[in-house]
Amino acid sequence: MHDKTIRRRRLVLLGLVVGSLLLLTASFGDSAGGGLGAIQRGASAVLTPVQEGASRALKPVRDGAGWVGDTFEAKGKNKELRGDLAEARQVRVDIDALRRENAELRRMLDMNERLQIQDMGLVAARVITRSPNVINQTIKVNQGSAQGVAKGQPVLTGSGLVGTVDAVGPNFAIVELVTDADFGAGAKVSQSGIPGVVTPAAGAPRELRMEYTEATDDVRRGNTLVTSGTSDPEFPSPFPPDVPIGRVIEVEDPGSDSQVIHVRPFVDVRDVNFVEIVTKMDPSRS
Amino acid sequence: MATSAVLLVRLGALGLLAVVLQVSAVSQLTVFDTNADVVPLVVAFAALLTGAVPGAIFAFVAGLFIDTALVGTLGVSSLVYVAIGYGAGRLRELRDPQSSLVPLALGAAASAAAAFGFALVQFLLGAEAPVSFELIRQLVVATLVSTLLALPVYAGVRRALVPALPDDPRRRRRRAYTTGGLSPLSRP
Numbered sequence: 001m002h003d004k005t006i007r008r009r010r011l012v013l014l015g016l017v018v019g020s021l022l023l024l025t026a027s028f029g030d031s032a033g034g035g036l037g038a039i040q041r042g043a044s045a046v047l048t049p050v051q052e053g054a055s056r057a058l059k060p061v062r063d064g065a066g067w068v069g070d071t072f073e074a075k076g077k078n079k080e081l082r083g084d085l086a087e088a089r090q091v092r093v094d095i096d097a098l099r100r101e102n103a104e105l106r107r108m109l110d111m112n113e114r115l116q117i118q119d120m121g122l123v124a125a126r127v128i129t130r131s132p133n134v135i136n137q138t139i140k141v142n143q144g145s146a147q148g149v150a151k152g153q154p155v156l157t158g159s160g161l162v163g164t165v166d167a168v169g170p171n172f173a174i175v176e177l178v179t180d181a182d183f184g185a186g187a188k189v190s191q192s193g194i195p196g197v198v199t200p201a202a203g204a205p206r207e208l209r210m211e212y213t214e215a216t217d218d219v220r221r222g223n224t225l226v227t228s229g230t231s232d233p234e235f236p237s238p239f240p241p242d243v244p245i246g247r248v249i250e251v252e253d254p255g256s257d258s259q260v261i262h263v264r265p266f267v268d269v270r271d272v273n274f275v276e277i278v279t280k281m282d283p284s285r286s
Numbered sequence: 287m288a289t290s291a292v293l294l295v296r297l298g299a300l301g302l303l304a305v306v307l308q309v310s311a312v313s314q315l316t317v318f319d320t321n322a323d324v325v326p327l328v329v330a331f332a333a334l335l336t337g338a339v340p341g342a343i344f345a346f347v348a349g350l351f352i353d354t355a356l357v358g359t360l361g362v363s364s365l366v367y368v369a370i371g372y373g374a375g376r377l378r379e380l381r382d383p384q385s386s387l388v389p390l391a392l393g394a395a396a397s398a399a400a401a402f403g404f405a406l407v408q409f410l411l412g413a414e415a416p417v418s419f420e421l422i423r424q425l426v427v428a429t430l431v432s433t434l435l436a437l438p439v440y441a442g443v444r445r446a447l448v449p450a451l452p453d454d455p456r457r458r459r460r461r462a463y464t465t466g467g468l469s470p471l472s473r474p
Contacts, residue, residue, distance in 0.1 A: 016342050
């Protein structure tokens with residue numbers, strides 16, 4: 001009887017591990033339009049309204065916790081910020097949240113005008129969930145293929161580049177953030193036009209790195225990085241040109257072939273509530 | 287309804303609730319540049335209360351829920367959570383620990399296993415992230431932040447599952463020994 005119980009327990013464990021590995025293998029090898037992916041996207045589409053409802057219902061809790069976090073952070077800042085903090089304490093949390101949303105949306109409109117991308121089929125979306133782990137940095141937004149969103153499209157906020165669309169369902173899209181381990185984008189220094197590739201810095205969610213520059217490239221602290229857009233028509237870039245990415249905070253081994261440029265992204269990916277998805281790229285402008 | 291059916295329903299609802307709460311709220315609260323993950327805690331505590339086999343099955347399903355909700359690679363979370371669920375269930379079956387610090391210790395272990403296990407599986411799948419001090423620090427901080435939630439999550443899981451659990455003979459025996467006159471030693 002005891003042996004039977006042990007055998008059964010081990011069989012169940014083996015079955016679950018094998019099941020996980022089979023799912024993993026099938027999911028990993030599944031193409032974007034594959035059957036398993038379709039089932040997963042279908043299930044996620046069903047869950048999306050529930051998640052969206054929960055996300056809205058729990059927003060006051062998040063805002064409250066965010067407010068507490070901001071308070072702690074502000075304690076370490078200068079007197080002026082302390083004064084602002086004392087004032088901010090008197091303002092109700094939900095009014096603060098509405099102001100932040102308003103500012104975010106205004107910055108987005110300013111960015112659209114500055115980059116002249118109003119005619120690129122911009123789709124505004126609300127962030128409804130975030131990935132909880134350090135390696136895969138993604139967010140889920142509430143607009144999907146029904147609104148013209150497709151895989152690979154660039155995602156922006158008023159402050160700059162957020163990432164690209166990684167997966168799409170009828171009423172949602174998963175956005176791979178600039179800080180995701182798999183992200184990469186062609187970039188240039190806006191002051192000098194020096195090209196390179198921006199990649200994330202694993203484990204540092206508020207930092208990016210610019211690589212593949214040459215030893216003679218003079219990049220300095222404080223320089224601004226923007227997307228390079230398409231430089232070779234054979235390899236069109238998914239990003240419109242001149243979208244702000246971040247500011248150079250440090251240059252490691254300057255003047256060498258292996259120099260690494262540390263960049264602080266303009267967008268705080270942990271604090272994004274609204275995004276815009278560019279659904280119609282104009283090849284002559286990219 | 288039979289006890290096992292009630293338990294099944296409660297486990298299913300608990301798993302769904304944990305995943306919805308995690309992706310809709312907990313993931314969006316940033317503490318020290320990272321966020322807590324309550325799903326490994328729920329998996330570990332459910333397994334601690336129900337045993338290795340139900341715990342591992344619950345862990346597998348919870349992993350499926352979260353991979354589906356995030357449209358991630360299916361099976362990754364299930365694989366990591368099955369190890370946590372089975373381990374926590376075996377802890378109960380072999381030791382049946384009763385200290386009030388057990389949820390805290392188990393929560394820390396489950397959070398660490400989830401954070402490092404998930405990173406390991408991602409590396410094995412080819413994620414191009416260099417293993418750096420910052421990454422390790424981030425994983426450790428994520429573990430500590432999740433551990434802070436261990437006690438309230440344990441209380442919630444216990445409240446949800448205990449009424450549906452079958453009476454455990456070991457616990458019945460322990461109650462008998464610890465309630466004065468009911469001890470067999472005190473009988474004539």
